[in-house]
Amino acid sequence: MLELAADLLPLLDAGTPVAAVTVTRVVRSAPRGVGATLAVTRGARVIGSISGGCVESDAVMLGLDALRTGSVRRARFGFTDDGTVTPIAAGLACGGAVDVVAYRVDEAARPALEAARAGRATTLRLDLDGEALVLRRAAAARLIILGAGEHAAALCRVGAAAGFAVTVCDEWALLATRERFPEARDVVVATPHEHLASLTDLDERTAVCVLTHDQRLDVPALRVALRSPAGFVGAMGARATVARRAALLRTAGVTDAELSRLHSPLGLDLGGASPEETALSVIAEIVASRNDADARPLRERGGVRLHASAGPWPSEAGSCAVRSA
Known part of the structure; x- marks a missing residue:
C-alpha cells in the first residue's frame, strides 16, 4: 500500500472511502510480489495493481465488499495448493496464486503514507481481525543528475517515473529551475x-549521472563520485570524449580500479537518439546494474525465472509480513 501513497493521501484528505487489497503470500509464481497493493474507492476508481491484469476485477470486487461491510476480507486468487482453480478467479496466467487481504484505509495509515510519499523509509502496522499486517518501504533510491540540459530533463522525468528520488544540480541558475525539473525532489x-x-x-542505492558536457565540470565531479559509496556512476559522451576524459581523470589521480566503476558511454544500446530514448537507456542500465542482470531479452533466458529476487535496491512494493496480533 505504501507505494500508492501519492494517490491515497489526497483521498484521505477529501474524506473519500478507499480500500486496499494487499498480496500477503505468493504460491509458485505471480507477476508481482508480496506487499503489492491495489486500491479502490467506493466509486470504483482503481489505483495500482496486484497481478498486472489477470485477477484485478476480482480484487476490485473484494475491495468494494470490504468498503461496503466495513470488514476485513481475505481470498486466494489463482490456483490452490492441489492445483485446482479457486472459485473466485480463473487463475493467474503464470499458473501461480496469491493470497490477499482487503481492508479499509483510514487515518491511522497517514503518517506512514506521508513518509512514503516523501521518499523516507517507513513501516506501517495494521491490526486486521486478529492478524497484524506489517508493511515496510525502504527509502527511495536516489538519482543525482549533474548537469541541467535537455538530456537531464528527460532523465529526470524517466527516473522519477521509475521511482527514484531525483536531484538535479547545475551551476547555471538559468537552467537549474523548478519549472524545468518539476519531477525532481x-x-x-x-x-x-x-x-x-x-x-x-x-x-x-545512489546513482550519479554526469551530463554536464563540460570537462572542466565533469572531471572533478567524476573524481568525487568514483571515490564515493555511490552504487552507480555514469557519464554521457561520445567514445572520443570518453577516452579523453579517462586520461584527464588519471591525471587527476583517479586510479584504474576507481575508473573501472565508471559506466561510460552511459546507457544501454537501444538504438534510440532522442533525449527521452536516451534517458530510457540510462535508467535501463542503472536497473540492470543494480540487479546484476545482463539486460538480454527475456525470450533468450530459457528456463530462468522471470520474477527473480531483487538486488540491493528494493522493488517498489517494499515488503510485507502477516502474523498473529
Whole structure:
C-alpha cells in the first residue's frame, strides 16, 4: 500500500472511502510480489495493481465488499495448493496464486503514507481481525543528475517515473529551475563536484549521472563520485570524449580500479537518439546494474525465472509480513 501513497493521501484528505487489497503470500509464481497493493474507492476508481491484469476485477470486487461491510476480507486468487482453480478467479496466467487481504484505509495509515510519499523509509502496522499486517518501504533510491540540459530533463522525468528520488544540480541558475525539473525532489544551483562532495548520505542505492558536457565540470565531479559509496556512476559522451576524459581523470589521480566503476558511454544500446530514448537507456542500465542482470531479452533466458529476487535496491512494493496480533 505504501507505494500508492501519492494517490491515497489526497483521498484521505477529501474524506473519500478507499480500500486496499494487499498480496500477503505468493504460491509458485505471480507477476508481482508480496506487499503489492491495489486500491479502490467506493466509486470504483482503481489505483495500482496486484497481478498486472489477470485477477484485478476480482480484487476490485473484494475491495468494494470490504468498503461496503466495513470488514476485513481475505481470498486466494489463482490456483490452490492441489492445483485446482479457486472459485473466485480463473487463475493467474503464470499458473501461480496469491493470497490477499482487503481492508479499509483510514487515518491511522497517514503518517506512514506521508513518509512514503516523501521518499523516507517507513513501516506501517495494521491490526486486521486478529492478524497484524506489517508493511515496510525502504527509502527511495536516489538519482543525482549533474548537469541541467535537455538530456537531464528527460532523465529526470524517466527516473522519477521509475521511482527514484531525483536531484538535479547545475551551476547555471538559468537552467537549474523548478519549472524545468518539476519531477525532481531537489533542484540545486551549485558547482556539481562541490555539491556532490557536500553530501554525506551517498550509498549503494545512489546513482550519479554526469551530463554536464563540460570537462572542466565533469572531471572533478567524476573524481568525487568514483571515490564515493555511490552504487552507480555514469557519464554521457561520445567514445572520443570518453577516452579523453579517462586520461584527464588519471591525471587527476583517479586510479584504474576507481575508473573501472565508471559506466561510460552511459546507457544501454537501444538504438534510440532522442533525449527521452536516451534517458530510457540510462535508467535501463542503472536497473540492470543494480540487479546484476545482463539486460538480454527475456525470450533468450530459457528456463530462468522471470520474477527473480531483487538486488540491493528494493522493488517498489517494499515488503510485507502477516502474523498473529
